[in-house]
Amino acid sequence: MALSGIELRYLKNEISNKTRDYYVSNIYGIANNSLLFKLHHPKKPDEMLMLSTSGIWISSVKIDQIEQNKILKRLRNDLLRLKLTKIEQIGAERIVYLTFSGFDKEFILVGEFFADGNIILCNNEMKILALLHSIDVRHRKLRVGLTYTPPPQKGLDIFEISKKDINEVKISSLPAANWIGRTLGLPKRYVEEIFSMSKVDPKAKGNSLQDDEIQKIFESLKKLIDDIVNGNHSPIIIKNNSSIEVSPVKLDGVKNATPVDSFIEGLDVVFSQSIVDAGKNILSSNVEKKIQGLIVRLEEQSKAITQVKEKSQEISSVAKTLQKMVSHDITSIEDPKADKILTKMNSKLIREKGIFFLKVVDEKIKIDLKASLPSIASTLFNESKKQSSAISSIEKLKAKTEKEIEKLKNQSKQVKDSVTISEVRKKNWYERYRWFFTSDGFLAIGGRDSSSNSAIIRKHLEKNDRVFHAEINGSPFFILKNSSDSPASLNEVANATVCFSRAWREAMYGMSAYWVSPEQVKKAAPSGQYLPKGSFAIDGQRNFVRISSLKLAVGLFKQNENYLVTCGPQAAIKKTCECYAIIEPTGSVSTDVAKKIKTEFGKMKGEVIKYLSLDEFVRILPAGESHVIEFGMKDDSG
Secondary structure, X not given: OOOOHHHHHHHHHHHHHHOOOOEEEEEEEEEOOEEEEEEEOOOOOOEEEEEEOOEEEEEOEEEOOOOOOOXXXXXXXXHOOOEEEEEEEOOOOOEEEEEEEEOOEEEEEEEEOOOOOEEEEEEOOOEEEEEOOOEEEOOEEEOOOOEOOOOOOOOOOHHHOOHHHHHHHHHOOOEHXXXXXXXXXXXXXXXXXXXXXXXXXXXXXXXXXXHHHHHHHHHHHHHHHHHHHOOOOOOEEEEOOOOEXXXXXXXXXXXXXXXXXXXXXXXXXXXHHXXXXXXXXXXXXXXXXXXXXXXXXXXXXXXXHHHHHHHHHHHHHHHHXXXXXXXXXXXXXXXXXXXXXXXXXXXXXXXXXXXXXXXXXXXXEEOOOOOOHHHHHHHHHHHHHHHHHHHHHHHHHHHHHHHHHHHHHHHHHHHHHHOOEEEOOOOOHHHHOEEEEOOOOOEEEEOOOHHHHHHHHHHHOXXXXXXXXXXXXXXOOEEEOOOOOOHHHHHHHHHHHHHOOHHXXXXXXXXXXXXXXXXHEEOOOOOOOOOOOOOOEEOOOOEEEEOOOOOEEEEEEEEOOEEEEEEEOHHHHHHHOOEEEEEEEEEEOHHHHHHHHHHHHHHHHHHHHHHOOHHHHHHHOOOOOEEEEEEEEOOOOO
């Protein structure tokens, strides 16, 4: 499936709206012709933008890397941390410009979605810095160092089309549908839809159309364009025997169509599967070549076994005949009667460099001319046995070849299975911090380091929140969101604040935390003083909470159809999570503790755990050593 210009216009508008104020946090190389951009926003869920030589779309899936992408390193060097500030389409062409800006830099990434496609990185003066494919044809040249130039425009700009342009069909003897398709560069499915909407015969010659018919064609064309560009969609996926494509609008007369929630979702399904299928072919092609070579070898070995068997039988048959000659008064191999019999059996006596051989079929067997016929027959029988023993060796080689073929077939399957699509869960904004829901259902977030300490206060603190800090250097800030000063929630967040501080790493019991209101937190240092990064000044009365023990719980939190790993006070985790593990300071390093918890959660919750990485368990643990004292399932009593 190839994108059309009108589909690209819709995608350009939709992606621009979805990614406004997002910056590039990572770029993944999927294949030589496909890249996945992870776009981040301080307050919104991450978006995954796929850019391929086949198109551009918001993706909800992650495809394992299939092959190296030659421009990935350059893109990461230039575009990471820059904002995607603008997406433009060149007229109605299947070309987009993505502008990335920030830190006094600007780059333009060009996506070309026609022919073999291309991805081209340019500076703000459109000088080419990197590209997938260099081009050297009559109308343009693309290579590093040259200025990017788009291809010459073909046909009319469909977004600027007028009734006068469509009237040109009158001077054509082509069928009207053919003329519309060629002139406007529309896919066949859209041309058919235009004529279905206008109820004009698509086979009618252009010069035979009446003015009212041309008007209907024009109106149908404009409506189709408006519906696609403005998102008036009823998208469908169309499956045929050898192809699959997606349309943003229902098409009259189309069979095997499946509705889909959105056009972008449909594109994600169709294009992502296309990338995976191509990747499987790429990865397995070398293995398949080896298999074909072994199959040829196997055929040659089978043929050799047949030939050796036939030769052995021929030699044995000649030997038996020589034995019988004695009973017919033939005593010498040189007897003309013997020669006559041997000739009939496709055998003959030959001499080479003074040595005599009996040639049977194409095998030369050295003989003693003066020996008796039974003695010569014995020589032939020995040769026949020798040939038979060769069969055993060839059969062993054949069996080895068959095993190699089977092994490579399994390897080919494994290679293909290794190219997988996994759904990318859009993470909640708070998952970049420490987080949990209290037993009263309120969200608590905490800093992981000085940067995130600063971020939660500067970006996420609101007037109805409460701010927590422990009475110890190396304490995180925690925020309890909209708590209404619930005593249980205040105590739980105070407990988390102490446990995620230096107190855990050093097993310092009997510490306290305090909470204050947002207006008491001063983001600037008092005059003449300095605040380290991630630190804030606190004014006024502090509300202290003494924490007598150091205990946390790791839990499996279910959110819609997803499972998230979190860590917090045991009362909160037991109440809100599907299963839990209680931990205390000292014992084992975080990786070993995470492995143990993941394994036990797997026993309790089965398949859902395999979709969670070990890193997700490690990341939520407090800094320092820990040990598990209890596992359990959700407490539904309250």
